[in-house]
Amino acid sequence: MKFDVIIIGGGLSGLTCGYALQKAGKKCLMVTSGQNVMYFSSGGFGLLSRDSDGNFVKNPFDEIGKLPASHPYSKVGDVRKYAEMIPSLMAEALTPLHGNIDSNSLMYSALGMLRPTWMALDSVTLFKPGNEKPGEKAMIANFSGYLDFNSAFIAEGLSARGTQAEIMTLDIPEISYLRRNPSEMRSVNIGRIAAKPEIARKVAEAVNCRLKGEDVVILPAVFNLEDDVAMEILRESIKARLMFLGNMPPSVPGIRSQLELLSSFERAGGTLLKGDSATRPEVFGGKVSCIHTMNLGETAIEADSYVLASGSFYSKGLTATPEKISETVFGLDTDYAQGRENWYTKDFFGKQNYLGFGVRTDEDFHPSIGGEKISNLYAIGSVLSGYNLVAEGSGAGVAMTSALKVADEIIKG
Ligand SMILES: Cc1cc2nc3c(=O)[nH]c(=O)nc-3n(C[C@H](O)[C@H](O)[C@H](O)COP(=O)(O)OP(=O)(O)OC[C@H]3O[C@@H](n4cnc5c(N)ncnc54)[C@H](O)[C@@H]3O)c2cc1C
Structure with missing residues (x-):
């Protein structure tokens, strides 16, 4: 050949x-x-x-x-x-x-730390140096039992930059079902389910119900395994600015x-x-x-x-x-x-x-x-x-x- x-x-x-x-x-x-x-x-x-x-x-x-x-x-x-x-x-x-x-710009890491970068995938929010506060009040939403998304570290990182952060748990039955076996609660398995439009709508509804004046919502970056449809639904439906943050590997956007x-x-x-x-x-x-x-x-x-x-x-x-x-x-x-x-x-x-x-x-x-x-x-x-x-x-x-x-x-x- x-x-x-x-x-x-x-x-x-x-x-x-x-x-x-x-x-x-x-x-x-x-x-x-x-x-x-x-x-x-x-x-x-x-x-x-x-x-x-x-x-x-x-x-x-x-x-x-x-x-x-x-x-x-x-x-x-x-x-x-x-x-x-x-x-x-x-x-x-x-x-x-x-x-x-x-x-160069700045982005938040999976541990809530700021790190420099040149360019980024569309799903990553970039900040100009000196202006890296995502908002005044943030709601960090994580799936129940998903340990690879470190909500507490992210909240700490945001607080250090002056953004008050609250954490909420998302109980979406189709995703919680993965918890029957703890080893399945990983980004790619969640990503397969989270890419579905109906799941994105459920997530948006759950988040909106909890919002009390937060101007930014942070979700794990697991919604675009196959296409951007679920991410777009979330962007359109959630009544605050939306940021997706990375989790422990494997990386769904990667x-x-x-x-x-x-x-x-x-x-x-x-x-x-x-x-x-x-x-x-x-x-x-x-x-x-x-x-x-x-x-x-x-x-x-x-x-x-x-x-x-x-x-x-x-x-x-x-x-x-x-x-x-x-x-x-x-x-x-x-x-x-x-x-x-x-x-x-x-x-x-x-x-x-x-x-x-x-x-x-x-x-x-x-x-x-x-x-x-x-x-x-x-x-x-x-x-x-x-x-x-x-x-x-x-x-x-x-x-x-x-x-x-x-x-x-x-x-x-
Ligand atoms: C954990 C980690 C995270 C990183 N994250 C970032 C980041 O977020 N942003 C950034 O800018 N950079 C990041 N980097 C830097 C990264 O090294 C580069 O960005 C780049 O992706 C490296 O690409 P590569 O093609 O050189 O190597 P790799 O991505 O390592 O690809 C090499 C490929 O060659 C294959 N291969 C090896 N041997 C053989 C063989 N004998 N026959 C056939 N195939 C073979 C391997 O299986 C693999 O698929 C990260 C590095 C590491 C280690």
Whole structure:
């Protein structure tokens, strides 16, 4: 089987790259083994939220210009050009974003803390820095027995910002039914039921009955697993401004975005090998000649170009042993600090150096094996070294701009 491009990994970076290539007429195959980080997404898309001292960055493009040559953004080059493509690309994939291209905003986390972000899914409420009070009085409504939505933490977070918050319990029989087995009281199971218009109407009615002058209502972000109908009903019916807040993973809006991106890749004509893993690549003379997959066994798949978008430690794109950090599929050269004590800090909220480890590439995102450049292979997204996505808040931005830059390079030939 021969393709123009084989993409390994179907997370945000692989999907962005695959969609851009497929739209440009390249025949792409994407092999992806499992869940990706979008299952944990807050709904926020970070471009660069913090500088090297951990300070909030107001204008991400000003700060991006100051990054070292080893940072993926320096290799992307014209980050603004690719960043400006992101909102329309996401809108085409039916997951519109909002926010301001030139300045970062703030959003509330699942624990009621404020965190910076660049853009966000439509369901996420964004605040301008200095104006992050959602209202005077908030009603936080949670489903009875749903422990993954931390109403008490959220109330505490809001109170700290001057919003008085009250908590109410929603007893919706169709959802309470899930409690017959406590392990079923999870966001995705609730989401399947909460997406129904009649459930949204019941929720709106229950909330409206309890309102006593609250100007904002906060609900868990579980209503848009399949479409936005239930969210629209809630927005129209609830007699106060509505905010959806994240819960403990899995993230319903993140899963929805991932599914929409996967189907837009397929709609554009891309071939998807879902639930399969790339294994046993054959590399000769500085080029990948083919790869195998777990499910295809001895049948090799070939392409002119290959894109590695296999993610970081969570997705097993990278693995750590006591001495070293390895790239899992090709055994590519990696960057990491010598001495394991330099990999992490015991301060849980401190900067964890291991998050900056990953695949070493040249300025065109070509990796190497034993120092030899692999000319028809590119690495993109969180498998890359040179940036710390958590400390910087640059995860989605690096994933998507590196993907679009590499897609451009492949299209240009
Ligand atoms: C818990 C968590 C939450 C985050 N939340 C946010 C957020 O809210 N906002 C934000 O901006 N950034 C967030 N990030 C940063 C995130 O890393 C990036 O935003 C981005 O989603 C990473 O995408 P990716 O495609 O590089 O990797 P991943 O999403 O990890 O996708 C890699 C994919 O490759 C597949 N794969 C791996 N090996 C193989 C193989 N051999 N064969 C086939 N497939 C393979 C995996 O199964 C996976 O599907 C978060 C990171 C983490 C760890």
